[in-house]
Amino acid sequence: MAAAYINTSLPDVSDRMLFAVPKKGRLYDQCLGLLNNIGIEFNRKPRHDIALVSNMPIALVFLPAADIATYVAKGNIDIGITGLDIIRESQTENDVAELMRLGFGKCKLQVQVPVASGHVRTAADLVGKRIVTSFINLTRQRFAELEGVADPAQIRTQVRFVSGSVEAACGLGLADGIVDLVESGDTMRAAGLHAIDTIVDTESVLITNKAPRFPRLADTIKQRVEGILTARRYVLCQYNIRRPDLERACHVTPGRQAPTVTPLEQDGWVAVSVMIEKRSLADNMDALKDVGATDILVLDIVNARA
Numbered sequence: 001m002a003a004a005y006i007n008t009s010l011p012d013v014s015d016r017m018l019f020a021v022p023k024k025g026r027l028y029d030q031c032l033g034l035l036n037n038i039g040i041e042f043n044r045k046p047r048h049d050i051a052l053v054s055n056m057p058i059a060l061v062f063l064p065a066a067d068i069a070t071y072v073a074k075g076n077i078d079i080g081i082t083g084l085d086i087i088r089e090s091q092t093e094n095d096v097a098e099l100m101r102l103g104f105g106k107c108k109l110q111v112q113v114p115v116a117s118g119h120v121r122t123a124a125d126l127v128g129k130r131i132v133t134s135f136i137n138l139t140r141q142r143f144a145e146l147e148g149v150a151d152p153a154q155i156r157t158q159v160r161f162v163s164g165s166v167e168a169a170c171g172l173g174l175a176d177g178i179v180d181l182v183e184s185g186d187t188m189r190a191a192g193l194h195a196i197d198t199i200v201d202t203e204s205v206l207i208t209n210k211a212p213r214f215p216r217l218a219d220t221i222k223q224r225v226e227g228i229l230t231a232r233r234y235v236l237c238q239y240n241i242r243r244p245d246l247e248r249a250c251h252v253t254p255g256r257q258a259p260t261v262t263p264l265e266q267d268g269w270v271a272v273s274v275m276i277e278k279r280s281l282a283d284n285m286d287a288l289k290d291v292g293a294t295d296i297l298v299l300d301i302v303n304a305r306a
């Protein structure tokens with residue numbers, strides 16, 4: 001179905017790519033930061049779930065994260081940001097194209113039980129018992145595997161839906177175990193629970209419909225996001241080194257493609273400029289010093305385009 005936002009009190013958005021963003025919750029702030037970094041300018045009026053982008057033919061649509069994959073899969077929305085867990089739960093993985101992983105919203109969907117129920121050590125020990133979750137489909141699929149039945153509708157385990165605060169279900173007597181997201185583990189521990197199985201490792205993703213209406217615009221968004229993620233991952237390192245030591249230095253800092261090497265006015269010396277992953281920066285700086293590099297400078301990258 002072609003995307004079209006039907007609301008007569010709003011401007012016509014039929015010529016705009018509809019871009020869905022979580023309207024609240026864990027992904028909201030990160031998504032707004034990303035939109036800002038990729039140069040998307042908009043003004044969202046209070047209570048309005050749609051905002052026109054002033055500098056691109058895009059309309060942002062603010063939706064619950066849990067519904068975004070369904071809208072994109074059905075073609076009512078062209079592009080969106082949501083979690084891998086939501087794509088799996090809404091059974092839309094075959095109907096959406098995953099453009100890229102975004103590196104935030106990382107957590108695990110886990111089976112959890114009260115620490116006090118020491119006899120329950122694996123998820124298999126919960127077969128036939130009561131499970132409470134917001135992820136009904138993934139939970140049923142997991143227990144279908146454990147029970148050895150092909151059809152998740154046939155499982156003996158009782159899986160019940162709650163919409164939030166899932167961690168309260170065991171303490172309140174509604175469940176013997178829960179299936180919920182865990183990041184730091186603080187929520188789980190505060191509720192006296194511990195994890196006994198992982199169903200999904202998730203993070204946020206940029207997705208489109210498989211037959212996008214605006215493929216070039218979607219590609220522009222993808223490239224801009226890639227640039228921001230690269231800028232967040234790398235720093236620019238500059239140093240001076242004697243030419244005979246250059247090869248060893250380049251071994252330490254090979255760069256994404258290759259280092260830029262420029263002769264210095266001082267005979268026999270060159271300046272090197274190269275991208276380094278932030279996570280290996282300290283080790284690389286030590287190693288550069290060891291091979292004779294001097295005046296090592298590290299600069300933040302604001303944006304990048306490979």
Ligand SMILES: Nc1ncnc2c1ncn2[C@@H]1O[C@H](COP(=O)(O)OP(=O)(O)OP(=O)(O)O)[C@@H](O)[C@H]1O
Nearest residue numbers: 024025026027065083085086105106107181183202
């Ligand atoms: N603790 C977390 N750490 C990282 N990512 C998370 C965490 N909790 C949820 N997410 C990711 O964010 C998505 C939306 O979860 P969230 O709990 O924000 O949903 P919501 O129901 O829209 O918001 P709220 O909980 O405020 O009602 C999840 O599907 C998951 O991909």
Ligand SMILES: O=P(O)(O)OC[C@H]1O[C@H](OP(=O)(O)OP(=O)(O)O)[C@H](O)[C@@H]1O
Nearest residue numbers: 026164165181182183184185186187188
């Ligand atoms: O391991 P942690 O870092 O504690 O994070 C896990 C919690 O985060 C999510 O809930 P959220 O706080 O978004 O609210 P919700 O319970 O209303 O979904 C998830 O459902 C857990 O409850």
